[in-house]
Amino acid sequence: MALDDRYFVTSDLSPYFVDKNSGLPLANGTITFYRDVARNTPKTVYQLIGAPPNYGYVPLSNPVPLSSVGQPQDGTADNVIIYYFPYDSDGNLDLYYVVVKDSNSVMQETIEAWPNVTAADNPTQNDFSISNQASNSQFTQTFLNSNGPTIYNVTGASNQVFSFAPNWDFVISGTGSVTIQQIAVPGNDKVITSPPYVLDITLSSGITSCHLRQRFNTNSGLWASTASQSVFLSGSFIAINQLAGNSSVEMFYAESTGGSPISILQETFDNSGYKLLTGATATPIPLSTNTDTGTDGYIDIYLSFLANSHIRISSIQIVPTLNQAGASLIPFELNTSNREQAFMGDYYIPRLNNRASDSILQGWDFTVNPFQFAASGNITNIASYICDQTIARVGSTVSVAFSQDTVTNGLKFITSGTNDSFYIMQYLSGGDAKKILGTPLSVNVFGYVTSISNPVTMKVYLCRAPSTSSIPILPISIGNVDVLGTLTLTASGWTIIPRSGLDTATAILPIASTNTAINNVNDSGFSQWELIDNTQIGDTEHFAMVVTFAYVDLNTSITINSISLTPSEIPSRPLIKGTNEVLRECEYYYEKTYDQGLYTGALSGNGAVIWPQLALPSAGINLSAHPLFISARYEVAKRIPVTPSIYALDGTSANLSIIFLQNNNNLGTSDTPITNWTFSNLGDTGFSMQPNDIATILGQVPFNNAQPTTIQTVAQFHFIADARLGII
Numbered sequence: 001m002a003l004d005d006r007y008f009v010t011s012d013l014s015p016y017f018v019d020k021n022s023g024l025p026l027a028n029g030t031i032t033f034y035r036d037v038a039r040n041t042p043k044t045v046y047q048l049i050g051a052p053p054n055y056g057y058v059p060l061s062n063p064v065p066l067s068s069v070g071q072p073q074d075g076t077a078d079n080v081i082i083y084y085f086p087y088d089s090d091g092n093l094d095l096y097y098v099v100v101k102d103s104n105s106v107m108q109e110t111i112e113a114w115p116n117v118t119a120a121d122n123p124t125q126n127d128f129s130i131s132n133q134a135s136n137s138q139f140t141q142t143f144l145n146s147n148g149p150t151i152y153n154v155t156g157a158s159n160q161v162f163s164f165a166p167n168w169d170f171v172i173s174g175t176g177s178v179t180i181q182q183i184a185v186p187g188n189d190k191v192i193t194s195p196p197y198v199l200d201i202t203l204s205s206g207i208t209s210c211h212l213r214q215r216f217n218t219n220s221g222l223w224a225s226t227a228s229q230s231v232f233l234s235g236s237f238i239a240i241n242q243l244a245g246n247s248s249v250e251m252f253y254a255e256s257t258g259g260s261p262i263s264i265l266q267e268t269f270d271n272s273g274y275k276l277l278t279g280a281t282a283t284p285i286p287l288s289t290n291t292d293t294g295t296d297g298y299i300d301i302y303l304s305f306l307a308n309s310h311i312r313i314s315s316i317q318i319v320p321t322l323n324q325a326g327a328s329l330i331p332f333e334l335n336t337s338n339r340e341q342a343f344m345g346d347y348y349i350p351r352l353n354n355r356a357s358d359s360i361l362q363g364w365d366f367t368v369n370p371f372q373f374a375a376s377g378n379i380t381n382i383a384s385y386i387c388d389q390t391i392a393r394v395g396s397t398v399s400v401a402f403s404q405d406t407v408t409n410g411l412k413f414i415t416s417g418t419n420d421s422f423y424i425m426q427y428l429s430g431g432d433a434k435k436i437l438g439t440p441l442s443v444n445v446f447g448y449v450t451s452i453s454n455p456v457t458m459k460v461y462l463c464r465a466p467s468t469s470s471i472p473i474l475p476i477s478i479g480n481v482d483v484l485g486t487l488t489l490t491a492s493g494w495t496i497i498p499r500s501g502l503d504t505a506t507a508i509l510p511i512a513s514t515n516t517a518i519n520n521v522n523d524s525g526f527s528q529w530e531l532i533d534n535t536q537i538g539d540t541e542h543f544a545m546v547v548t549f550a551y552v553d554l555n556t557s558i559t560i561n562s563i564s565l566t567p568s569e570i571p572s573r574p575l576i577k578g579t580n581e582v583l584r585e586c587e588y589y590y591e592k593t594y595d596q597g598l599y600t601g602a603l604s605g606n607g608a609v610i611w612p613q614l615a616l617p618s619a620g621i622n623l624s625a626h627p628l629f630i631s632a633r634y635e636v637a638k639r640i641p642v643t644p645s646i647y648a649l650d651g652t653s654a655n656l657s658i659i660f661l662q663n664n665n666n667l668g669t670s671d672t673p674i675t676n677w678t679f680s681n682l683g684d685t686g687f688s689m690q691p692n693d694i695a696t697i698l699g700q701v702p703f704n705n706a707q708p709t710t711i712q713t714v715a716q717f718h719f720i721a722d723a724r725l726g727i728i
Contacts, residue, residue, distance in 0.1 A: 014071060014079065015071065015072060015082070016069075016070055016071060017029060017031075017066055017070040017071070017100060017108070018070060019102060019108065020108050020109065025068070025069045025070035026066055026070040026100070026102055026108060027066070027067070027068045027069065027070060027103060028065070028066060028067075028068065028102075028103040029065075029066040029070065029100065029101055029102045029103055029108065030063035030064065030065055030066065030100075030101050030105075031063055031064045031066065031072065031082075031098060031099070031100050032062060032063040032064075032098070032099045032101070033045050033062055033063075033064075033096050033097075033098055033099075034096065034097040034098075034099065035094060035095075035096070035097065036094075036095040036096055036097040036112060036113050036114070037094070037095075039097045042062050043062075043094070043096055043097075044059045044060075044062060044085070045059070045060050045062065045064065045082050045083065045084055045085070045096075046058060046059055046060060046082075046083040046084075046085060047060050047074055047080050047081065047082070047083060048081065048083060053230055054230075057083060057085075060074060060075075060080065060082065061074075061075055063101075064080075064082065067079065084096060084114070084115055086114075086115060086117055091331070093117070093118065095113045095114060095115070095117070096111075096113075096114045096115070097110070097111070097112055097113075097114070098110065098111035098114050131319065131333065132317045132318065132319060132332075132333040132335070133216075133318045133319065133320065134214055134301065134316050134317060134318050135166070135167050135214070135340075135343045135344055135346060135347070136165055136166050136167050136168060136340060136343075136344055136347075137314075137315060137316045137317060137335075137340065138193075138195040138196055138197055138198075138314050138315055138337070138340055139165055139168070139182055139195075139197045139198070139199050139314060140196060140197060140337045140340040140341055141165060141166050141340075141341060141344060142164055142165040142166075142168075142182050143163070143164055143165060144164055144165070144180065144181065144182050146182070148181070149179045149180065149181040149200070150164065150179070150180055150181065151177050151178070151179045152170060152172060152177060152178045152179075152180070153176075153177045154172050154173070154174060154175060154176065154177070154178075154207075155175050156174075156175055157172055157173055157174065157175070158173050159171050159172075159173055159209075160172050160173070164180060166344050166347040166348070167214050167215070167344065167346070167347050168212065168213070168214055169212075169213045169214075169215070170210065170211070170212060170213070171209075171210070171211040171213050171302070172207060172209070172210050172211075173207070173208045173209045173210075174206050174207040174208035174209065175206040175207075176203070176204040176205055176206030176207040177204045177207075178201065178202070178203055178204070178207060178210055179200075179201070179202040179204075180199060180200060180201050180202075181199075181200040182197050182199060182200075183197060183198050183199070183200050183312065184196065184197055185197060185198055185314075191238065191274045191314075192238055192274055192275075192276050192315075192332075193238055193276065193314070193315040193332045193334065194334065195238065195314040195315050196337050197314065198238075198312045198313060198314040199212075199312065199313050199314060200242070200310075200311075200312050201305060201309075201310070201311055201312070201313065202242075202309075202310040203305055203306070203307055203308060203309050203310070204308070205307070205308055207307055208307070209304065210304070210305045211302040211303065211304050211305075212302060212303040212305070212313075213300050213301070213302040213303075214300070214301050214302070214316075215298050215299075215300050216298055216299050216300070216301070217295065217298045218294065218295050218297060218298065219297060219298055219299055220255070220256065220288070220290045220291075220292045220293055220294075220296075220297025220298070220299075221255065221288030221290050221297070221299075222299045223253070223285055223299065223320045224255075224285050224286065224287055224288035224290075225284040225285050225286060225287055226287065227287070229322055230284035230322070231284055231285050231320055231321070231322060232280055232281050232284055232285070232320070232321050233253055233262075233264050233280065233281050233285060233318060233319070233320055233321075234264075234278070234279070234280040234317075234318070234319045234320075234321060234330045235251045235264040235265045235278070235279055235280070235301075235316075235317065235318050235319075236265075236276060236277060236278040236279070236315070236316075236317045236330070236332055237249070237251070237276075237277055237303070237313055237314070237315055237316045237317065238274045238275065238276050238277070238313065238314055238315045238332075239267075239269050239274065239275060239277060239311055239312065239313045240269065240271060240273060240274045240275070240311065240312050241269055241270055241271040241309075241310070241311055242271065242310040242311060242312060243271065243309070243310050244271065245270065245271075246268050246269065246270050247268070247269060247270075247305075247306055247309050247310075247311050248266065248267065248268045248269075248306055249266070249267060249269075249277070249303050249304065249305060249306075249311070249313065250263060250265070250266040250267075250303070250304045251263070251264040251265050251266075251279070251301065251302070251303050251304075251318075252264065252300075252301070252302050252303075252304065253281075253285065253299065253300075253301060254299065254300045254302070255288060255289070255290040255298075255299050255300075256290055256292045256296070256297055256298045256299065256300075257289075257290050257291050257292050258288070258289030258290045258291060259286060259288070259289050259290070262281060262285060262286075263281070264279055264280065264281055264301075264318070265277065265278065265279020265280065266279070267279060274312075276315075276332065278330070280321075295522050301318050303316070315332055317330075317332055317333060352570075355572055355573075356572060356573045356574060356575045356576055357564070357566045357568060357572040357573075357574070357575055358566070358574070358575045359564035359565055359566055359574035359575065360428070360432070360435045360436065360565045360566065360567065361389070361426055361428075361545065361563065361564060361565045361574070362388075362389050362426070362428075362432075362582075362585045362586060362588075362589075363387070363388040363389035363390065363426075363582060363585065363586045364389065364390070364426060364562060364563045364564065364574065365561075365562040365564075365574045365576075365577065365582065366387070366404075366409070366410045366411040366560055366561060366562060366563075367408055367409040367410050367561055367562065368409070368577060368578070368579045368582045369387050369388050369389075369390070369411070369582065369586070370387075370388055370579070370582065370583045370586055370596060371387045371388065371404060371596075372387075372388055372586065372590055372592055372596075372599075373385055373386070373387060373388075373590075373599065374386070374387075374599060375403065375404055375597070376401070376402060376403035376404070377401070377402060377403075378399040378400065378401050378402070379392040379393060379394050379399060379400040379401075379402055379413075379422055380393070380394060380397075380399050381393060381394050381395075381396060381397050382475045383425075383474050383475045383476070383477040383726075384474055384475060385474075385724060385726075385727075386402050386424075387402075387411065388586035388589070388590065389426050389586060389589065390411070390424050390425070390426060391424065391425045391426070391427070391474070391477070391726060392422060392423065392424045392425070393422065393423060393425075393477060393481075394420065394421070394422040395420050395421040395422060395423075395480070395481045395482060395483055395485075396417070396420050396483070398415075398416060398417030398420050399416055399417075400413050400414070400415050400416065400417075400422050401413065401414045401416065405559045405561075407515055407518070408518065408559065408561050410447075410559045410560055410561035410562070411424075411559070411560045411561075412557065412558070412559045412560075413549070413556075413557070413558040413559075413560075414555060414556070414557050414558075415551050415553070415554060415555060415556040415558075416554070416555075417554065418551075418552060418553060418554050419483055419551075419552055420483055420550075420551065421481050421482065421483055421484065421485040421548055421549060421550040421551065422481070422548070422549055423481050423485070423487070423546050423547060423548040423549070424546075424547050424560075425477070425478075425544055425545065425546045425547075426544065426545050427471050427542065427543065427544050427725035427726055428542070428543040428544075428725070429471060429541065429542050429543070429639075429725055430541065432543070433464070433540060433541060433542055433543035434540065434541075435567065436462070436464070436497075436531065436540070436543055436565075436567070437531060437537055437540060438537070439530070439567040439568075440527065440528065440529065440530045440567070440568065440569045441462065441497075441527070441529040441530060441565060441566070441567060441568075442525065442526060442527035442528075442529070442565075442566055442568050442569055442570060442571040442572075443460050443462075443505065443525070443526045443527075443529075443545075443563065443564065443565055443566075443571060444523050444524070444525050444526075444562075444563070444564045444566070444571035444572055444573055444574075445458065445460070445507070445523060445524040445525075445547070445560065445562075445563050446521070446523050446560070446561045446562045446563075446573055447509055447521075447524070447558065447559060447560040447561060447563075448509055448510050448511060448512040448518065448521045448558075448559060449509045449510075449511055449512075449556060449557060449558050449559075450511065450512060450513060450557045450559070451555060451556065451557045452511070452551075452552075452553050452556050452557070453552075453553050454551075454552035454553050455508045455509070455552075456508070456509045456549055456550065456551045456552075456556060456558060457484070457485055457506060457507075457508060457509075457549070457550045457551075458485070458506070458507050458508075458509055458524065458547060458548065458549055458550075459485045459486065459487070459504050459505065459506050459547070459548045459550075460504075460505040460506075460526055460545070460546075460547050461487045461496055461504065461505075461545070461546040461547075461548070462496070462497040462529050462543070462544075462545055462565075463478060463479075463489065463494050463495065463496050463497065463543070463544040463545070463546065464494070464495060464497055464531070464536065464540045464542065464543050464544075465478075465491070465493045465494045465495070465540070465541065465542040465543075465544075466493055466536075466539040466540065466541055466542075467539055467541040468493060468539075469491065469492055469493030469494060469541075469542060470542070471542050471544075471725050471726055472491050472726065473726060473727070473728075474726045474727065476491075477490075477491070478490065478491040478494045478544055478546075479491065479494070479546070481546075481548050483550065484550050485548035485549060485550035486504075486548070487546050487548060494542075494544070495536070497529050497530075497531060498529070498530075498532075499526075499528045499529050500528040500529075500530065502528055505526035507524035507526075509524070509549075509558065510522055510524075512559075523571070523573065525571030525572075526571060527568075527569050527570070527571055528569070545563075545565060547560075547563060562574050583596075584635070584636050587634070587635055587636040588636050588637070588638065588639055588723070589638075589639055589722075589723050589724045589725065590720070590721070590722050590723065590724050591634055591635060591636060591638070591720070591721045592718070592719070592720045592721075593607045593608055593609060593718045593719055593720075594606075594607060594718055595607050600645075600647070600720060601647060601651040601653065602651055603649070603650055603651045604649070604718075605649045605716065607718070608649060608716045608717060608718050609630075609632045609715075609716065609717055609718070609719065610714060610715075610716050611630045611631070611632075611714070611715040611716075612713075612714050612715075629688065629689075629690055630656075630677075630688065630689040630690075630715050631681070631686065631687065631688040631689070632644075632686050632687060632688075632719060633685060633686035634684075634685055634686050634721055637684045637685050638684040638685075638721055638723040639684070639723040639725075640684060640723050640728070641682050641683045641684045642682070642684070642721050642722060642723045642728065643679060643682055643687070644679075644687055644719040644720060644721045644722075645719065645720045645722070646674050646717050646718070646719050647717060647718040647719070647720075648671045648717060648718075649716055649717070649718070650671070652671055654673060654674050654675070655671040655672060655673055655674065655717075656671070656672055656674060656677075656689075656715055656716070656717035657670070657671055657672075657715070657716045657717060658670050658671075658672055658713055658714070658715050658716075659713070659714040659715075659716065672691075674689070675692075676691055676692050677689045677690060677691050677692060678690055678691075678692055684723075
């Protein structure tokens with residue numbers, strides 16, 4: 001405990017009382033202290049004990065005896081300085097009435113209204129900085145249904161958490177139910193602190209513990225004392241019992257790790273009306289033993305309720321005070337509902353920051369990336385595409401395995417070496433590249449690592465190039481990375497977009513040790529990229545985003561669920577899209593007719609192009625009157641016109657399959673090399689093919705001269721249309 005200026009002393013270091021008649025010391029006299037407003041009711045005075053900074057105030061005997069020379073003494077006959085506490089338990093002014101008598105109980109003098117202080121001198125009104133640290137303290141905002149109570153049922157639960165309002169949770173153990181409801185309070189109820197709402201709470205039998213909790217995140221050791229200052233916590237709330245008799249609530253302080261919960265107050269109340277219940281820690285909050293740091297560290301303020309209770313509660317307040325004890329008399333901070341909502345920014349702002357926004361990038365919500373090239377493979381020191389819109393390369397010769405994460409479907413990497421790095425990259429060009437102009441840019445990465453001893457360092461680079469430069473054709477890339485994941489550009493004309501004087505965007509990927517921990521991963525967000533050079537703004541034709549990962553350990557597992565680039569100063573995850581929508585975006589660059597999960601050269605007829613030909617007579621064929629003709633249309637128009645790659649149904653490259661039918665009977669299938677065909681009408685929406693040698697193709701028809709009927713031909717094939725940047 002520290003010094004408290006609510007305790008008053010007189011100006012004399014050694015008060016001296018004399019007989020009113022003789023002027024001699026009032027030997028062995030007494031001083032009795034009463035309440036000034038009730039002069040038959042004793043009122044306690046105190047003496048100071050302890051040493052800095054741990055002082056305390058203990059009651060003196062009342063009456064206080066005088067020594068043989070008329071000076072006040074304590075119970076050990078030592079001279080003592082009297083400390084007065086001119087307040088009642090609610091902080092209201094409560095002055096002393098002092099009666100001085102000699103050793104024969106003869107009245108010597110009386111002193112009224114002592115000491116001479118007024119309500120304006122109350123240090124609880126002047127010295128304590130009243131700022132309620134609890135947000136949403138009157139439950140202005142909740143997630144509860146407005147048409148009735150919400151019931152939380154638990155069965156054999158241990159500290160099961162239910163979030164019912166911004167910054168408020170119920171933590172429940174046992175088997176039973178906890179019923180809560182937001183109750184509006186009319187003004188004519190005249191409830192102390194004027195809350196707009198109270199929280200109605202009912203605990204059934206079988207509930208072994210129920211805590212109403214507010215967590216203060218990223219605050220390891222918050223309000224803990226230090227070697228140079230003592231911190232006390234003052235708490236208050238209003239409450240009423242809804243059952244007969246009394247109920248009780250206790251308020252605690254607890255750190256995320258280390259130390260036992262510390263009681264701030266424990267108060268009992270009845271059902272006769274709302275009571276303002278106050279209290280404070282009796283001693284300073286101990287020095288912190290919390291080992292958590294950053295976002296892992298927090299402290300909790302929670303209220304504990306009795307089993308089988310039914311109460312209403314509101315206006316919860318927590319106030320820290322420096323080097324001042326006994327602050328239970330701090331009044332409630334009367335904020336409006338508007339201010340209550342304004343103070344909820346700590347809840348809503350991070351969630352608004354994480355609200356999904358449309359990303360300039362394509363396919364980098366890896367959980368819905370179509371992975372049209374392969375479901376898994378290895379990244380090497382030769383830059384290549386590993387999945388849609390994603391080029392990757394390792395920094396050295398040690399490969400890194402990639403696959404789809406079995407839990408999230410994100411892009412997963414597992415290292416096979418140590419002390420190296422790799423990168424993933426996406427190119428944009430033309431109109432897509434120009435989306436970065438005239439706006440600040442921000443990047444959000446939803447990724448994490450598992451199975452590591454040493455951290456993984458991620459760096460993010462945004463790069464641009466003018467129209468006089470080009471996107472290098474793989475395996476050539478725009479640059480290289482060293483073992484620390486630092487990018488060095490090598491391609492002509494390419495430059496790194498600045499971050500308003502900030503260093504390279506760098507973060508340590510968070511650790512998610514379990515599937516549950518994935519939900520608690522904090523994204524890495526970066527901002528402040530912006531092109532401000534007029535020349536670059538006037539001529540930016542190509543864009544690249546490069547994300548590097550530098551690792552130390554063998555078998556480091558890295559999962560990237562999404563990376564977004566948004567025209568905003570606030571990083572956010574990419575807008576959620578369906579798999580078909582993302583597939584169509586990626587097909588602007590690469591389209592295949594194979595089913596998802598099947599790749600180039602697969603043996604499959606599913607999804608193949610089927611093109612029926614005109615009926616051909618089995619005899620007297622006029623080849624010029626019956627030309628063969630095949631065409632196909634792309635699902636999505638391509639970035640540029642491309643020449644497709646053709647595959648027969650058996651997977652043979654540069655072949656197509658022709659089926660011959662006679663009277664609806666299958667006469668057989670022949671694979672014809674596309675060298676016998678000529679592409680025509682090549683465009684960004686599709687293509688056509690015509691045979692170079694019709695006679696050769698028709699020579700494969702198994703004519704049955706005994707049946708001079710017509711022959712029907714059906715062409716079937718798969719195609720891949722590849723317009724990826726860095727490929728062409």
